[in-house]
Amino acid sequence: MNSNAELLKQLKIDKSHKEAPGGGPPWGRIAAIAGIVLILLAAGLGAWAFFGRRAVEVQTATAVAPASAGDAGAVLQATGYVTARRQATVSAQITGSLTEVLIEEGDRVTKGQVLARLEDNALRASLASAQANAAAAHANVTQNEAQLDQALRDATRQEALVGRGLVSKQIAEQTRTQANTFRAQLNTSRRQAQAADSQVGVAQVNLDYTVVRAPFDGVITDKAAQVGEIVSPLSAGGGFTRTGVGTIVDMDSLEIDVDVNEAYIGRVQPDMAAEAVLDAYPDWRIPAHVIAIVPAADRGKATVKVRVALEQKDGRIVPDMGVRVSFLEKRAAAHAEPPKGVMVPANAIVQRDGHDVAFVVTDEKARRRDITAAKPVNNDLRLVTAGLAAGETVITTPPDTVVDGTSVHVTQSAP
Template sequence: EDLIERKLVSEQALENARTQVASLRAQLNSQRRTIDLAAAQLRSAQVQLDYTTVRAPFAGVIIAKAAQVGEIVSPLSAGGGFTRTGVGTIVDMDSLEIEVDVNESYINRVSPGAPAEAVLDAYQDWTIPARVIAIIPTADRGKATVKVRVGLEQKDPRILPDMGARVSFMEERSAAPASTAPPKGVLLPATAIVQREGRSVVFVIEGERANARAVVPGQSVGELRLVEGIANTTRVVREPPADMQDGARVTIK
């Protein structure tokens, strides 16, 4: 417009330039819409590609292949010989369990967390530590049994799915009763225990002498200290001076 005012270009040239700018802007917007559409198509294709991959819910080993190429897989069988309800069976080898039938007369002796031992039919001399995981809350009325899940606490490549096993349920070991015996030693004033040559000693009064006697200090009871190494009737110096040595002469007051 400045050029128009200065008579350097014609109004027709300005109009042509404006038309060209509008056309280019329209082309730019069209290309942007094309890019957005292509991106949406790419995302859709990626989703469709993901549908072709079957991902396991956990890491494990496939022990059975249930479907072949060309067969239909559906959560619920739609009928026909080419429909399968799964593609395979996967086993978590790090958390193998044993399901055992326990006679309902003995189920009251089994509890979750209780220790157990398992012996595989293939390895009769090998005892595997185990532990009760859970008791299935239902009974088989025909066999009068209750299913119990038992987890193996030892990993070994010899343990394979569907192996036969026998399980023995162990009794819980009760904690050792707390000791009720009184503490050993003699209660002395804490000030009577001093250090001499890197040892804890008390000065025992024997006649007119104070003889150093090594002791083993124990727990404190207020201003008293439990010590081992002297008899209950032994007389000691209550507050030995810092320079008192073994055999020092004392005066009893």
């Protein structure tokens, strides 16, 4: 500031100096003044360039097409994602090396369909051994049954001879004891045969574990392992061990999870009519309804999760798709046409020079748009009938310093 004051002092005309002989102007003094003016002008331009290049930090949102004519009766709009209530990462129940993987992403599978096979030579050998042991046990049962049958016949004859006095009673008792011994051996051999059959069952189950089957009808969304890799139901073994073969999603179980601001959750009721619009298909209106309001709030986001059912199933709907849900006072008519224009946050519309305007971010610059705004849909959204297009990024709560052409830096972007 002192240097500028000194420069201004030098601009004053010192009347003590006389004009150059001949009445001509003092060219030296004029040149000095012109130099000072140029210095001040350069300093001003430098300051303007420095502060003009500083980007204003702003928050943005995306202008979206209205869901339907029923938006006029929408009590709330929220964004969320498509989720599957029934999905599973399928794995083998034992550790083994994959010999076959029979799935690819996008394949439709049915319950019980074979998805993969593990190396099973050792388990097949164990099954064969168990079956041989079971066969031997059953042969022993047959032998004991024959011996018992013969012993019973011998005992019957000996008792008949005792009654006629041809043999002693001791011999008849010994024959009966031998028959009872064979009966006990037969019971033991039968129990051994049952144990052997159980071992066969265990070996068969272990062998079946080498075949990975689909637990329900669905679509493969992820193939997680290849032939030659080791699969284990446990998360051990490092990067060379896979815990799953693939992921199956039941497409009939798809629904929507949306986060509703807790300040507006009172507007949502179970079984309430709704309409969903996928981000991927903005012109497709899907009728829906509220399944349930999850009785838990997210402390960090101050939201409550709401489950919404899709009333139409379609192959275009896949998990994790972005979706916008309009909660309706009543179900929109099937023939209702969507209103013209786009939906934007209410705080994106400001008054400038007596007109409704919004600022669109283009190439990191704020561009002013004169718009025509309809009545508010709710406390959060307004319908803009002219001046904006769907998909454009608008600045929410633009500060007064933002004008057409201002450099901006987006710090937060809402869907």
